[in-house]
Amino acid sequence: METIEVKNLVKVFNGVRAVDDISFDVSEGEIFGLLGPNGAGKTTTTLILATLLKPTSGEARVAGYDVAKEPAKVRRHIGVVFQETTLDLDLTARENLDFHARLYGLSKLERERRIREALELVDLHDKADVVVKKFSGGMKRKLEIARGLIHFPAVLFLDEPTTGLDAHTRRRIWKYILDAKGDTTVVLTTHYIEEAEKLCDRVAVMNRGRIIALDKPGNLIKAVGRDVIILEGENLEKLAEKIDFRFALEGDKMRIYVERGDEILPEIIELSSSVGTKIRSAIIRRPSLEDVFIQLTVRPVRQ
Ligand SMILES: Nc1ncnc2c1ncn2[C@@H]1O[C@H](COP(=O)(O)OP(=O)(O)O)[C@@H](O)[C@H]1O
Numbered sequence: 001m002e003t004i005e006v007k008n009l010v011k012v013f014n015g016v017r018a019v020d021d022i023s024f025d026v027s028e029g030e031i032f033g034l035l036g037p038n039g040a041g042k043t044t045t046t047l048i049l050a051t052l053l054k055p056t057s058g059e060a061r062v063a064g065y066d067v068a069k070e071p072a073k074v075r076r077h078i079g080v081v082f083q084e085t086t087l088d089l090d091l092t093a094r095e096n097l098d099f100h101a102r103l104y105g106l107s108k109l110e111r112e113r114r115i116r117e118a119l120e121l122v123d124l125h126d127k128a129d130v131v132v133k134k135f136s137g138g139m140k141r142k143l144e145i146a147r148g149l150i151h152f153p154a155v156l157f158l159d160e161p162t163t164g165l166d167a168h169t170r171r172r173i174w175k176y177i178l179d180a181k182g183d184t185t186v187v188l189t190t191h192y193i194e195e196a197e198k199l200c201d202r203v204a205v206m207n208r209g210r211i212i213a214l215d216k217p218g219n220l221i222k223a224v225g226r227d228v229i230i231l232e233g234e235n236l237e238k239l240a241e242k243i244d245f246r247f248a249l250e251g252d253k254m255r256i257y258v259e260r261g262d263e264i265l266p267e268i269i270e271l272s273s274s275v276g277t278k279i280r281s282a283i284i285r286r287p288s289l290e291d292v293f294i295q296l297t298v299r300p301v302r303q
């Protein structure tokens with residue numbers, strides 16, 4: 001049995017299909033990413049799986065329980081960290097965690113032990129008795145992750161855990177997420193490609209409520225081709241009409257997906273000058289997950 005099973009899940013808000021018939025499974029101990037631009041349906045999916053929103057149709061099971069029919073059982077097995085902070089700023093870090101642990105009915109002794117472990121995991125043990133008001137944005141996020149882990153959930157949902165944080169703090173939080181991994185299955189939403197690439201065992205790329213690709217980050221990258229040629233210049237649309245490679249054009253920037261960039265580039269430069277496209281710069285590099293994402297989500301892509 002998979003830890004999470006999602007089948008034909010749909011959520012409609014006033015006629016808008018925020019989640020539009022998605023299906024996927026997540027195995028125990030996996031870090032599964034939902035990657036996509038704002039409005040893709042990531043948060044809605046997460047809220048449904050965390051039993052905080054009812055699906056319009058379709059089914060989802062988390063830790064063996066149906067999210068719509070057995071929400072209380074699901075809740076006992078999950079931890080959630082959402083974008084908006086729900087910490088009580090007037091309480092200390094320890095008090096915030098203790099309040100949360102009480103909700104899960106942990107004994108006093110158990111609470112003390114788990115609070116200590118959770119604070120150690122995110123490196124906040126020496127700030128246990130500081131009022132959260134005095135915490136930086138990064139510290140609050142870490143405390144929320146600690147809180148999400150306090151009852152050793154089978155599944156942890158993290159909705160954009162590092163949005164708005166600086167690069168250094170983001171990296172540190174990645175480390176805590178990787179450290180928490182093991183018995184805990186993690187579902188993480190993000191619009192940072194790098195985050196998905198670094199943390200996730202598999203990534204579902206979402207756009208307009210749909211899953212448009214689902215694989216290991218490495219496989220998604222491989223599917224794009226060996227090289228990406230990135231051109232900047234003028235009248236690129238004229239070149240776009242003529243080339244036979246897969247490409248994505250965004251204003252004065254064009255990505256061309258090829259097997260051998262070094263062999264193809266001279267050909268492309270020559271073609272450019274013959275059609276009246278002015279190239280300002282050309283770079284060949286290995287594709288990143290961002291290239292995959294752009295190829296999948298930005299029009300026009302011609303096969
Ligand atoms: N409570 C709601 N009422 C109406 N529309 C909503 C609501 N929540 C989300 N939406 C819409 O559903 C779509 C998906 O939103 P969301 O799941 O928040 O995307 P993401 O988390 O990927 O940015 C968006 O078009 C959004 O405007």
Ligand SMILES: [Mg+2]
Nearest residue numbers: 042043044159
């Ligand atoms: Mg969101």
